[in-house]
Amino acid sequence: MKVPKPILRLIESFERLPGIGPKTAQRLTFHLLHFPQEDLQRFADSLVGLKTGTKLCSICKNVSETDICSVCSDSKRDERQIIVVSNPLDVFAIEKTNFSGVYHVLHGTIDPLNHVGPEELFIKELKQRLEDLFTQSSKPVEIILGTNTSLEGESTAMYISRLLRDLGYNEDKVVITRIARGLPVGGDIEYADDITLKRALEGRANY
């Protein structure tokens, strides 16, 4: 028995998404068979419109509807406190903390095993952005390295930190910080892994 081609095609489309295996792709496709055609059309339109309706902010490279995103164009935000993150989802997470600085979205992490080098990320745009900031004013800039605490995230943070120092930005000009690594709030010391616990001790603060 042959599976109808329109069904196979949609199953294949779903399978290309991360975390969706053949079984889930099948289940989603057969579920969609019960949707009215207009809902399928709306879903399709939102897929096509995803990239045509958005662009990358020319300053921070976050996804935006306008040339300059709502964060970068907000005069109440501190444009000299820049948190460097790997992707737009990180921006949404950090926005919930009432962070008052601005962002720089790299769109990835350095990951040699998957052929992602520094050139594939928006790192030279970060260099350019710092140059522009210092032509406007000589006040110091803080770069918060807000990449993941995974191996790739740490290497990316380290790469950027070294690059900025190599470019001659000393601590008086560019303060480089890294988000704290420690126990998550509500966490149990008993169950913490040793690397996290080691970092939590190293990062201890006055109380």
Add this chain to the structure above:
Amino acid sequence: MKVPKPILRLIESFERLPGIGPKTAQRLTFHLLHFPQEDLQRFADSLVGLKTGTKLCSICKNVSETDICSVCSDSKRDERQIIVVSNPLDVFAIEKTNFSGVYHVLHGTIDPLNHVGPEELFIKELKQRLEDLFTQSSKPVEIILGTNTSLEGESTAMYISRLLRDLGYNEDKVVITRIARGLPVGGDIEYADDITLKRALEGRANY
């Protein structure tokens, strides 16, 4: 900070799918931002084409590209052995077992809590199908009740079984069987739940 509308729209579309929560919908949407526009277009086309390119087989109600599906139009299959299943995915699963009969797809199970009664399912089409078969020949027909072994599946099986007997199809005309309930192959008696084990004992066969 506002999330761009095209992104929100796609997140909402994904959230309507079963088993996809807000976090997964976000992750899928941002992953798709890295897709080339032509791949998004292909995905969109397959969504729109899902229902326009398929129809329900006029005999067994399975999803098909043609008016009569490839199973029902196959003369090598026994049209007098009909397995009644809840949805097209069940057909694909059973096809892997080299089943040589044909199908009848109900497109659901009786589920009063979710307002699905017998009228919402293709049950009257099954009645009609039996009538048609008996006008062609008076040879007996086997109806295998192949609904899930869940509460809803069992009620649906019981409903159909009673309905056929009430219609006057006695055991000489319509043999009604139910797929076996027992230990899955490779299963441990030690870990089987009591209802399954009870069914496995009741369904024991000569060896």
